[in-house]
Amino acid sequence: xxxxxxxxxxxxxxxxxxxxxxxxxxxxxxxxxxxxxxxxxxxxxxxxxxxxxxxxxxxxxxxxxxxxxxxxxxxxxxxxxxxxxxxxxxxxxxxxxxxxxxxxxxxxxxxxxxxxxxxxxxxxxxxxxxxxxxxxxxxxxxxxxxxxxxxxxxxxxxxxxxxxxxxxxxxxxxxxxxxxxxxxxxxxxxxxxxxxxxxxxxxxxxxxxxxxxxxxxxxxxxxxxxxxxxxxxxxxxxxxxxxxxxxxxxxxxxxxxxxxxxxxxxxxxxxxxxxxxxxxxxxxxxxxxxxxxxxxxxxxxxxxxxxxxxxxxxxxxxxxxxxxxxxxxxxxxxxxxxxxxxxxxxxxxxxxxxxxxxxxxxxxxxxxxxxxxxxxxxxxxxxxxxxxxxxxxxxxxxxxxxxxxxxxxxxxxxxxxxxxxxxxxxxxxxxxxxxxxxxxxxxxxxxxxxxxxxxxxxxxxxxxxxxxxxxxxxxxxxxxxxxxxxxxxxxxxxxxxxxxxxxxxxxxxxxxxxx
Numbered sequence: 001x002x003x004x005x006x007x008x009x010x011x012x013x014x015x016x017x018x019x020x021x022x023x024x025x026x027x028x029x030x031x032x033x034x035x036x037x038x039x040x041x042x043x044x045x046x047x048x049x050x051x052x053x054x055x056x057x058x059x060x061x062x063x064x065x066x067x068x069x070x071x072x073x074x075x076x077x078x079x080x081x082x083x084x085x086x087x088x089x090x091x092x093x094x095x096x097x098x099x100x101x102x103x104x105x106x107x108x109x110x111x112x113x114x115x116x117x118x119x120x121x122x123x124x125x126x127x128x129x130x131x132x133x134x135x136x137x138x139x140x141x142x143x144x145x146x147x148x149x150x151x152x153x154x155x156x157x158x159x160x161x162x163x164x165x166x167x168x169x170x171x172x173x174x175x176x177x178x179x180x181x182x183x184x185x186x187x188x189x190x191x192x193x194x195x196x197x198x199x200x201x202x203x204x205x206x207x208x209x210x211x212x213x214x215x216x217x218x219x220x221x222x223x224x225x226x227x228x229x230x231x232x233x234x235x236x237x238x239x240x241x242x243x244x245x246x247x248x249x250x251x252x253x254x255x256x257x258x259x260x261x262x263x264x265x266x267x268x269x270x271x272x273x274x275x276x277x278x279x280x281x282x283x284x285x286x287x288x289x290x291x292x293x294x295x296x297x298x299x300x301x302x303x304x305x306x307x308x309x310x311x312x313x314x315x316x317x318x319x320x321x322x323x324x325x326x327x328x329x330x331x332x333x334x335x336x337x338x339x340x341x342x343x344x345x346x347x348x349x350x351x352x353x354x355x356x357x358x359x360x361x362x363x364x365x366x367x368x369x370x371x372x373x374x375x376x377x378x379x380x381x382x383x384x385x386x387x388x389x390x391x392x393x394x395x396x397x398x399x400x401x402x403x404x405x406x407x408x409x410x411x412x413x414x415x416x417x418x419x420x421x422x423x424x425x426x427x428x429x430x431x432x433x434x435x436x437x438x439x440x441x442x443x444x445x446x447x448x449x450x451x452x453x454x455x456x457x458x459x460x461x462x463x464x465x466x467x468x469x470x471x472x473x474x475x476x477x478x479x480x481x482x483x484x485x486x487x488x489x490x491x492x493x494x495x496x497x498x499x500x501x502x503x504x505x506x507x508x509x510x511x512x513x514x515x
Contacts, residue, residue: 007105009127010035011113013314014105016306019210023102028131031112031123038114039123042322046117049328050076050192057320057330059117059193080190084161087154087199090139095152097167099434100138102207103149104130104156106313107198115316116197117328122188125160132183133169134159136176138204144415145336145426147319149204152427157198162187193320201317205339208430209309212346215437216302219444220295221504221514223353224257226447227291228264229467230360233454235274235371236284238265241292253303254296256515261292263511268464270455285369287359294356298349305342312339336426340409343429350436351398351405354443358394361447364454365391377453377481384484387450390491394446397439404432404439445494448503449478456480466510473497473506 007018010032021027049056055070071079104126110116111123129136136159142151158164159176166176180187190198231238238261246258265271283289320330363369365376365387378386408429414421452471455463463471477493479485497503508514 006030008032009105009109009112011038013310014109015313016210016213016309019102019105019207019313020214022105022130023098023207023211024214026101026133029105029108029127031108031120031127035112035114035123036120039111039116039118039120042114042117043119045322045326045328046193056328059320059328076192077189080192080195081161083195084154084157084190084199085163087150088158088164090142090151090155092140095138095140095431096434097135097171098211099204099208100135100152100156101130102211103138103152103204104136106203106207107153107156107201109313110201110203110316110318111197113316115321115323116318117193117322118197119191119194122160122190122194122198125185125188126156128183128185129159129180132185134176134179134183134185135167137165137167137173140431143204143427144413144420145202145205145340145424145428146334146420146422148199148201148317148334148336149427150199152204153199153201157190157195160188160198161190197318200319200334202312202334202336202339202426203317205336205343205426205430206309206312208434209305209312209339209343209346212343212430212433212437213302213306213309215441216298216346216350218501218504219437219440219498220257220299220302220353221260222444222448222498223295223298223357223440224260224291224514225264225467225470225503225507226357226444226451227288227295227360228261228464229451229455229470230364230447231261231284231288231291232265232268232270232463232467233364233373233451233458234284234288234360234369235270236288238262238268238271240284240289241265246292249293251296251300253299254292256299257292257295260511260514263514264466264507265464266466266511268467269462270458271464273461285359285363287356287363291356294352298353301345301349305346308338308342335422336424337409340424340426340429343426343433344405344407344409347401347407347429347433347436348405350433350440351401354394354398354401354440357443357447358391358398361387361391361394361450364450370454373454373457377450377457379481379483386484387446387453387487390446390450390487393491394443397443401436401439401443404436408432441498442491442495445498446491448474448498449491449494452478453481466507469506469510470503473502 143149375381376386378384408425
């Protein structure tokens with residue numbers, strides 16, 4: 001693999017792009033010399049504490065509510081094994097490989113800061129697992145988001161020990177010991193503090209936040225494309241998106257969305273067709289007129305989430321931590337509240353973006369509000385149902401997204417005999433946000449599919465060059481108006497075009513980069 005395809009892991013923060021490259025696209029990683037030196041220095045201090053008769057939490061004691069017991073040196077290797085085995089208690093479906101790879105990468109980065117006391121040889125096994133594309137099986141349930149993502153990370157630590165179950169590079173489910181042997185990776189016997197250092201972090205919820213941000217950056221642009229197509233199909237106006245009107249409420253996300261809408265609707269023959277003074281409508285419905293206000297608020301929420309994620313990427317989360325002056329101190333930085341809050345906040349924005357999209361779709365299907373389009377965009381209304389049930393599908397998803405928008409982070413269930421008496425539920429917030437992102441993808445796909453059909457039905461008036469390019473792109477996979485067809489495959493085809501960014505790329509071939 002070429003050097004520019006390798007992500008270097010040192011004490012300095014990773015970028016969002018680096019996380020996505022490793023987690024989602026399988027890029028390799030390499031621990032830097034600085035990382036190895038930082039880990040070695042911290043390990044020296046941990047070894048000193050391990051040899052001391054004075055108990056040190058996580059080094060020579062039990063954990064959580066059992067931290068009062070001083071562990072004899074002869075039992076400390078067993079202590080580490082027992083910790084990892086007992087905490088690898090996840091249940092339910094496997095999480096996605098990209099999520100586990102993100103979790104592994106972010107834990108490796110924390111180890112590389114030199115604040116955890118892990119030996120370089122232990123960190124190298126995690127590096128080698130990522131490069132061999134061996135992915136521990138991590139389960140849906142088990143994390144309370146405090147102390148970090150304990151159960152998910154424990155399944156990864158189990159693999160480092162050569163135990164448990166993994167997916168190999170081909171995706172086959174195999175025993176970890178066999179997978180490591182085939183890859184030439186030697187498992188390690190964990191030394192003092194290493195078990196705790198491998199499992200005490202918010203890496204899972206942070207990884208899912210960064211992956212969701214990558215998706216939402218694309219989907220929020222797609223939402224501007226779908227809104228522009230609907231405004232045009234419904235004979236709306238672009239005058240409300242004027243820069244001077246938007247500047248009266250100077251939210252940056254709103255300005256970006258409105259600028260996109262102006263670019264997408266430029267030179268529209270359909271819009272020109274009702275600018276001759278005969279149109280008697282005073283103003284458009286909120287779902288059209290307020291599109292940049294809603295999309296802009298979602299963008300600003302995403303920007304806030306990015307600020308939080310950036311701080312987390314600059315963090316070294318473990319308990320206890322090794323400080324530069326040699327102290328080893330207990331702390332509460334593993335609490336997932338900062339990440340959990342923004343995960344929940346994004347789920348609210350996603351639900352609202354889907355809701356306004358569904359309202360625009362519904363208008364295109366209703367003869368009382370569509371301004372001349374056939375009922376349900378059907379070829380022969382009554383004989384054909386057109387997109388009637390496509391909107392039902394949207395409505396079902398939007399209803400689900402509203403339920404997923406209920407915050408997980410307001411809940412807390414005490415654990416560990418009341419030692420861990422307030423938890424973040426950040427992992428749960430991350431899991432539901434992933435479902436929300438999928439739902440928004442599908443809702444926008446139905447709007448785009450419906451709006452493209454409506455734009456075709458406005459012939460001979462021609463859409464804007466940008467929206468026309470989107471329609472042309474869709475028509476390579478989905479036929480234009482006609483009698484009813486099996487609709488589910490057409491919806492899925494557009495879902496793929498939204499998910500792989502084809503829709504945005506088609507629009508940007510005319511507009512240039514959208515904001």
